[in-house]
Every structure is written in structure tokens, then in C-alpha cells.
Amino acid sequence: MTSISKDPTRERLLRAAGELFYREGVATVGVERLCQAAGASKRSLYQLFASKDELAAESLRAFGAQEVAGYVSPAATDLTPRARILQVFQRLEERAAAPGFHGCPFVNTAVEMHDATHPASAVAREFKDRLTAYFEKQAKLGHARHPKALAAQLTMVFDGAAVRAVMRAAGLDGLAVRAATTLLDAAGLDVPA
Amino acid sequence: MTSISKDPTRERLLRAAGELFYREGVATVGVERLCQAAGASKRSLYQLFASKDELAAESLRAFGAQEVAGYVSPAATDLTPRARILQVFQRLEERAAAPGFHGCPFVNTAVEMHDATHPASAVAREFKDRLTAYFEKQAKLGHARHPKALAAQLTMVFDGAAVRAVMRAAGLDGLAVRAATTLLDAAGLDVPA
Numbered sequence: 387m388t389s390i391s392k393d394p395t396r397e398r399l400l401r402a403a404g405e406l407f408y409r410e411g412v413a414t415v416g417v418e419r420l421c422q423a424a425g426a427s428k429r430s431l432y433q434l435f436a437s438k439d440e441l442a443a444e445s446l447r448a449f450g451a452q453e454v455a456g457y458v459s460p461a462a463t464d465l466t467p468r469a470r471i472l473q474v475f476q477r478l479e480e481r482a483a484a485p486g487f488h489g490c491p492f493v494n495t496a497v498e499m500h501d502a503t504h505p506a507s508a509v510a511r512e513f514k515d516r517l518t519a520y521f522e523k524q525a526k527l528g529h530a531r532h533p534k535a536l537a538a539q540l541t542m543v544f545d546g547a548a549v550r551a552v553m554r555a556a557g558l559d560g561l562a563v564r565a566a567t568t569l570l571d572a573a574g575l576d577v578p579a
Numbered sequence: 580m581t582s583i584s585k586d587p588t589r590e591r592l593l594r595a596a597g598e599l600f601y602r603e604g605v606a607t608v609g610v611e612r613l614c615q616a617a618g619a620s621k622r623s624l625y626q627l628f629a630s631k632d633e634l635a636a637e638s639l640r641a642f643g644a645q646e647v648a649g650y651v652s653p654a655a656t657d658l659t660p661r662a663r664i665l666q667v668f669q670r671l672e673e674r675a676a677a678p679g680f681h682g683c684p685f686v687n688t689a690v691e692m693h694d695a696t697h698p699a700s701a702v703a704r705e706f707k708d709r710l711t712a713y714f715e716k717q718a719k720l721g722h723a724r725h726p727k728a729l730a731a732q733l734t735m736v737f738d739g740a741a742v743r744a745v746m747r748a749a750g751l752d753g754l755a756v757r758a759a760t761t762l763l764d765a766a767g768l769d770v771p772a
């Protein structure tokens with residue numbers, strides 16, 4: 387995990403892009419502003435990335451893993467599958483109520499791109515699929531009926547809850563956890579003893 | 580409903596903004612392009628609207644009512660409250676599977692603005708609240724438990740489903756209707772005889 391092989395300008399551009407795009411939007415933040423925030427020249431940016439679009443995709447990829455990791459628990463914990471799924475929604479509720487929450491970066495990017503074939507949209511979908519796969523895995527472990535459909539529905543609740551928090555600039559008051567719980571109950575996911 | 584008192588340039592700008600912003604995003608579509616599409620000068624635009632932001636808010640307001648009307652049924656129909664709620668999700672499924680669907684314009688605008696205090700975000704929230712109020716009214720008529728919480732959760736499912744369709748450029752395969760049905764069942768909403 388040493389960064390000796392990494393280009394520091396590239397790293398700074400990725401970090402600035404990740405932060406500014408998340409906070410203000412990909413289309414809103416211009417290349418000038420990005421370069422200023424990263425302490426990089428436009429020339430460097432275009433030497434390192436083919437386009438702003440590619441930078442958007444790469445910065446989402448660079449920070450996507452830690453975003454997903456912020457919601458899911460490592461397999462080693464002794465939580466039940468049901469508790470692991472609910473924890474995702476509890477964390478979303480915590481984050482949505484905290485300052486600096488601007489929604490789900492994958493949802494935001496996909497919506498902002500207005501084009502599912504855009505490279506950044508593809509990265510967004512890829513990470514969203516990881517969350518859905520996590521739900522499906524836990525659903526299977528917890529003996530849920532129709533684990534695939536349940537996982538997709540939980541993802542819809544997650545995304546809709548993130549949108550709600552953004553739209554209202556307010557927390558979720560337990561609504562995301564309640565909706566997820568209802569879906570888990572209906573799917574017969576094992577309740578912890 | 581005569582348009583005799585309306586400024587035709589204003590109408591053209593509102594229409595062009597409504598269409599282009601929905602299809603490509605508010606930040607993406609520049610003022611030049613808007614004016615070209617509307618056959619209007621930049622001077623006219625700034626005489627009629629204080630800013631592009633105001634035009635975004637006004638165009639969403641101009642087309643918001645018909646967007647909501649596309650989902651909800653007039654009170655006069657003889658559908659049950661449960662069927663009225665499910666119809667919203669059935670229509671979303673139909674739209675999401677059809678070409679030209681770019682998600683919910685209110686969700687898109689709120690996400691793209693990255694600022695809940697932006698005038699366009701306020702309009703988006705206002706129309707989203709109308710859908711939630713419709714759900715709540717039907718939930719009460721159908722004797723649901725916690726109609727307010729149910730309505731908020733249904734709205735989250737609606738928004739998450741719209742995001743899913745955008746992210747995948749694909750239909751919903753009944754997932755939105757299934758999730759909504761599960762929430763209605765759990766809330767004890769009257770099943771039609």
C-alpha cells in the first residue's frame with residue numbers, strides 16, 4: 387500500500403475531483419476550479435486523464451471502495467445476516483443526519499450524467515451492484531425468499547432514502563430502517579434469537 | 580386556459596428548458612443552447628428570468644403539475660385507495676420501460692442542484708410533497724397504520740426505483756410494484772374485496 391509508485395499530481399487531482407464532484411456536482415465544477423483545488427495545471431490534468439469525464443469516472447472508482455466499506459461489515463463479525471443488512475440502513479440514517487452528507491455518490495453520479503453509457507455511470511453502477519450483491523448474499527444466508535428480488539428492493543430503498551435526505555437536507559427519522567425491516571420481515575429473513 | 584396573456588417567448592423558453600434540463604441536466608445545458616432551442620435571444624432570457632437558476636425553477640414548476648398528474652388518478656375514479664397507490668407504481672414501471680424516460684424530474688433536479696435551498700430544489704420538494712400527500716391521503720382512506728410514515732416510505736421506493744431505472748437504462752421488472760405492495764400489506768392497507 388505504499389504510494390511510491392503513484393503520481394502525486396494524479397492523486398491530488400483524484401482527491402480534489404472526488405470531493406468537489408461529490409459536494410457540488412460533476413457538471414458544476416469546472417476544470418479550472420479542479421486544477422486550482424488540486425494545485426495542478428490543466429496541462430497535467432490532460433496528460434494524466436483523457437478528459438474531465440474520465441477523471442470523474444476514475445475519481446469515483448478511487449473512492450468508491452471506501453464508500454461501500456463505510457456501509458458493509460466485514461464477514462468476520464458475528465452479526466446475523468439480518469443485522470448486517472439493517473446495519474447498512476442504520477449507517478445511512480447516521481450519515482444522512484450528519485453535516486457533509488450529500489447523498490450516495492453513485493446515485494448522484496448516475497443521475498447527473500444523464501447517460502448510462504458514460505464511463506462514470508458505469509463505475510457508479512458497478513459499485514451499486516456491490517451493495518446489492520452484499521444484500522443478496524446476506525439474504526441467502528438468512529434464508530430469505532427471493533433473495534435477488536429482495537436485494538434489488540433493498541437497494542431501491544437505500545437509494546430513495548439517500549435522495550430523500552438530499553432533497554430535504556434532513557435526516558431520515560428511522561424511515562429507511564423501517565422500510566428495510568418491513569421488506570426483510572416479508573421475505574422471511576431469519577430474526578436473530 | 581387561453582394563452583393570450585402569455586408571453587410566447589417565455590413559453591418557448593420554459594418548454595425548451597423543461598425538455599433539455601430533463602433530458603440532459605441543468606448544469607450541462609448552457610444558456611446559449613437553451614436560447615437556440617427556444618428561438619430566443621439571451622437578452623430576452625435575462626429580461627424574462629433573473630437567472631438560469633430561476634428559469635430552472637420556473638420550468639420545473641410549469642411542467643411539474645402534469646408530471647404528477649401522469650401518476651395519480653383523479654379522485655372521481657372508483658379505484659380503491661390501495662389500487663390508487665399501486666397504480667402510481669404501475670405507471671412508473673410503464674414509464675421506466677419506455678424510451679425517453681430519464682427518471683423523476685424532481686429527484687433529478689434536487690440531486691443535480693446539490694443545494695436544498697436552491698429555488699429549483701424547493702420546487703422539486705414541493706411537487707414531491709404532493710405525491711407523498713396523495714399516498715398519505717389514500718393510506719388514511721384505506722385504514723393503514725401510520726399513514727404518514729407509510730407515505731414517506733412509498734415515496735422513497737418511488738424515488739429509488741426511478742434512480743434504478745436511470746442507472747441501468749432499463750425497466751423495473753415489477754420490483755417497484757412488489758416493494759410497494761409489501762409496504763401496503765405490512766401497513767394493513769385494505770385489500771380490495
